[in-house]
């Protein structure tokens with residue numbers, strides 16, 4: 001029982017830390033273009049294409065923040 005409580009505490013602490021980090025830094029570098037906003041084609045190095053995933057911003061919302069935004073939108077829609 002004690003072990004279960006400790007495990008739950010650790011999971012909660014990790015979740016809390018992740019939530020806090022999502023509040024402090026809601027954006028992360030795009031994993032497709034490494035935050036460049038565009039990427040070079042592998043066959044032709046001179047050819048640079050705008051990144052489709054981050055819409056050329058080089059930043060993407062983190063999953064935790066996206067979930068949070070969706071939850072807030074739902075909450076607002078309910079009221």
Ligand SMILES: [Zn+2]
Nearest residue numbers: 030033051054
């Ligand atoms: Zn990108």
